[in-house]
Structures are given as C-alpha cells and as structure tokens.
Amino acid sequence: MSSAILERQANSQGLPGLKSFRGPFLVLLVFAVVIPQVHSDYLFDAILTPFLAISLAALGLNLLTGYAGQVSLGSAAFMAVGAFAGYNFLLRIPGLPLLAGLAFAGLTAAVIGIVFGLPSLRLRGFYLAVSTLATQFFVQWALTNISWFSNDDTSGVISPPPLHLGGFALDSPVRRYLLCLGVVAVLTFLAMRLVSGQTGRALIAVRDSELGARVLGVKVLRTKLFIFAVSSFYIGVAGALWSFAYLRTIEPDGFDLDRSFQILFVIIIGGLASIRGAFLGAAFIVVLPLLLSRAGAILLGPGFDSGLVDLVQKIFLGALIILFLRLEPAGLSALVGRLRIRRNAT
Amino acid sequence: MAGAAIRLSGVTLSFGGILALKGVDLDIHAGDIHAIIGPNGAGKSSLVNIICGIYRPEAGSIDFDGQHLSRMETGRLAKLGITRTFQNIVLFKGMSVTQNVMMGLTHKTRSTPWGQIIGSARARREEAHAYEIARAILARLDLTQVQDRAVNTLSYGAQKRVELARALIAGPRLLLLDEPMAGMTAGEKVRMIAFIREAQAHSGVTVILIEHDMGVVMELSDRITVLDHGKRIAQGTPSEIQVNPDVIDAYLGVAHADDGDDAVLAA
C-alpha cells in the first residue's frame, strides 16, 4: 500500500509545468473571492486566520523536516522570534510598511534558524530533535526575561501596532484574514517552486542518504543551513501573522513546546514532504477541535463543562492521530491524492 | 572526457585495531576495466571508500590524474569526474527514477535556489537539459518503462541499474562499481555486463569493478587485483590471475562450495 503511495508522490513530482499550479490556484480563488462573501466574524477570526498561520508554520516545518529530514521541536520558538521581531521592527522603525515588517520578522527568524541549525551539521534524528528543544527553551526564556524585546512593558501582554497596507486599514476580521491569505499564498507558491526543482531534489537527497548526496556533489552542510533558514523564515512570518492578525497580542506564552508539537503533528497528519499536507493537516488539527467544541456546546446545551469537553476533544484527537499513523502513514495528502486519482479514473 | 588513471600507494586502514588494509598498492590504467576480487572482508569496499574519501587512510597516498593527494574529499569527487555505485544500494527513495538519475548532475548546477524559484533562463535550461539526458541514459539502460516510478518500487536488479545510470549521467572519468551484479539473475547479469561494456566503449571511462562472479570478472576485466585479508596478493591480467599459485591458494583454490567460483573458473 505504502509503495503505491510513494509511487504516486514520485509521479506528481515530474517536471513541473504551470499545469500543476491550476488546482492550488482554484482553491486560492475560492478562499480569496467566494469565502469573504460570508458574513461571519467568527469564521475569519477564530477559524480561518489561525488556520492560515498554522498552515504556514507547518509548511515551513515541512520544508525542514518533511523534505530535508531534519527533525525540529523548535517551531514555536521561531514563531515567537518572528512575532517579537515583527513587533520590534514596526515599533522602532517609524513608518515601516507592514509587509516589510513581516519580511524582517522572517529574516530575523532565518538568522536565528541558521544559528540553531548549526547542531544539525553534527547531529541527526533524535539528537537533533533534542538540540532544537534547547532552541525552544532558550528563546522562550530570552523573550520572557529580556524586557527590551517587549519594549519594557511590564504587563506581559503587548499589542501589535494597528495594521495598515498602504493607506488601507486592516481593521476587520475579513481584512486581517485576507492579509494572511495573501502572504500565505505567495509563500506557498514560492515553496512549491523551490521543492520541484534541483534544490528540492537536493533536500530529499540529504534526507534519504547524506552519503549518497555528498558523493554526488550536494553541499550537504550548506543545504542543511539553507533549509533551516528558509524554514525558519516561513515559521517566523507565521508567528508574526499569528500574533498580529489572530491573537492581536504578543506574548511568549503561546509559543511553548505544546505549540511546537502541534505543528509537528500537523505535518505528520497532513503528510510529510507535501505542501498540500501542511494545509490539510492544519485544517485537521486547528479546525476540527473548534468544530468539536462547537458541536459539544450545541449537543450538551449551554451549561456544559468546558473542561470535560476539552478532555474528550484531546482524547478524540489523540485517537485519530494514532489511527492515522496506523492506516495512512503518508498522511491526509496521500489520502486526497488517492481520491483524486480515483475520481479522474471514473 | 577520456578515462583517468589512479594509483594508490601503501594504503593502510584500520577499524578499532583491526587492519582492514595493509599497505595496499593499486595501479589502475586509464581506460581499463579493472576488477578487484577477494573473499568477503578482504577490504575491497574499503579501498573504494578510500578513493571516495569516505574512509581516511592512516598511511599511503593517492595519485589521481596527475594530482598527488594524501586523501580524497568526498564533496569534490563528482567534480573530479569520479562516480560510483554502492554495494548496498544507495538511492533516494523519496524520488522517482528520473529524479534519482538527475541527481547525478548536481555538481554541474549553476543556477541558484532563487533562480530556480523564479524560473530564470539558466535554471530552466539546466532543468530541461538534466531531464532530457536523464531520459536518454535511462533509455540506454532499458529503464524507460519505469522512469516515472518511485525508485523503491523497482526490483533489486532494476535499482542497481538506476544506480549505474545515475553514476553514468555526468560522463565520469572513473567509475567505481561495488558489486553491481550481486543478487542479480543470470539474465540480468548478462545485460549488466553489456551495459558496463557499452558505457566503457562509449566514453573510455576507467572502471573499477568489485565482483564475486569469476565468470563475469574474467570476461569483463582488462586487469585484476586480488585482495586477501587486507593485503594485495596479486595483480595482473585475467589469464595471469587464473594461473597465479598464490591466488589459487588463498582464494580461488580453496573450496568455495557456497558460491561455485571454482566451477566458473574451471569453465
């Protein structure tokens, strides 16, 4: 079964023509044109905006872990770096455009990513994962204890500046959602291009056999640091979007180890080494719990015990994850791929 | 793009006190198919790994194509024109057959990742070129039927051929084949022999061939080096090796009932 999956994965990685962007483009059109017609702040604020931010973070992690095989438990740390860097750039450089702030957020995370990616030159697998854990704790510690990062604000909760794009105020849930959508769409397109060419193959080569890659002339160390930087850039931008557009506060607490694991689960469920997988996994991990708790509220009435629902939800999610790993190790992406092939065949 | 000569002098290698190679000399002429034979554990793969810079010799030196080196650098192999296959197949299982073969052109890539993302003229040219010649070499090795399959769905023999295709795509000057026919059926071996011959005739590449099947060795090689327990015990043409008393004593003569080498040699 799994060999059939891999076969299709490999097939879909042939020479990339523009045709392979048609599906994603249609999806983008729906999200950009159709969905904004819905009048529901809840949909945008509580579901789609966090979904996009987590998708982007998962996409970043998938470049690193899924494609290049470098396991990381530090995703949330890079999200935090992006959030705080974006905040500080926008705060300290008056008049800096929002998109430039986001780019600087990503670049800062990329620099930190290179630094904390250095152990990957010596460590592999489990040991590398543990070393990225150090990133996680160090960054959280630094952001909590060095007050300069939070502009010496003692409340611990700081607000991002009002968001503008040109003269256009991003002051409604739909507009914040569209900002996220635009940023995510562009970065997703770039990632799709990256993985379908020579560099993408080099990443997979490093993952599948470092020795084989080196013998063929892949600069393994450079490739690893490169993908640490790119991945951290993506995750940093995701963190900035998460803080600016979704939470609308900036605090280190939300970027803890739980969040890192969440992103990792997203790519495992969605499918490693799959762009689409990051989105499917994020939909599963982020949106499903929201739907579950809504369903719980409706089923149990207003007086329900939210703690209990939370617990049930976690058990349900855990069971689904285990089920998935057993039945579909290649993730939702492979599942969708199979459905599409079946549909095309009939 | 003619074949390159390589000479190893006094190469010594040990693993935790166990001597794998003891002062081995190896003299390989440009354009030869040079077989290295010897029982399991004799040090054949270690020798190839030293040529690839994967193992560091404790003593000895290497002359490759007029350059005198104390050790090779793995990252520069492809640029030097040295490619190889592995005893235990090393393919990238997450890629298709064609993509695996395209990896053989990695060292010729000039486009940057950014150029590839935006589709610069150079990146597109390189990609199209790599794709095209990968397809051509796959056709030459009779792999067209499986060129779009995930590489790990192929039979063992076909995977060995993909490895050969990947090693050949860049037009190497020295090709190292570590047991390219192990585990193949008789029919597959015959075809593999033809492929190696053809590749050699096509470009004049120097080939180092590690192989257990004496029939194959005697048929293919210009010269043979025999290793035993990390020592070179003989070097010469197939007909010299066949009658060399040391070789017969140490390797060919002793009962190898398990792999039937004697029968092949006698034939």
Ligand SMILES: Nc1ncnc2c1ncn2[C@@H]1O[C@H](COP(=O)(O)OP(=O)(O)O)[C@@H](O)[C@H]1O
């Ligand atoms: N990476 C390694 N670590 C430890 N011992 C090794 C290693 N590679 C080879 N050896 C040892 O070196 C000797 C020669 O091995 P090898 O070169 O693989 O022989 P051959 O290819 O002729 O079968 C053997 O005793 C083997 O156990």
Ligand SMILES: [Mg+2]
């Ligand atoms: Mg060997």
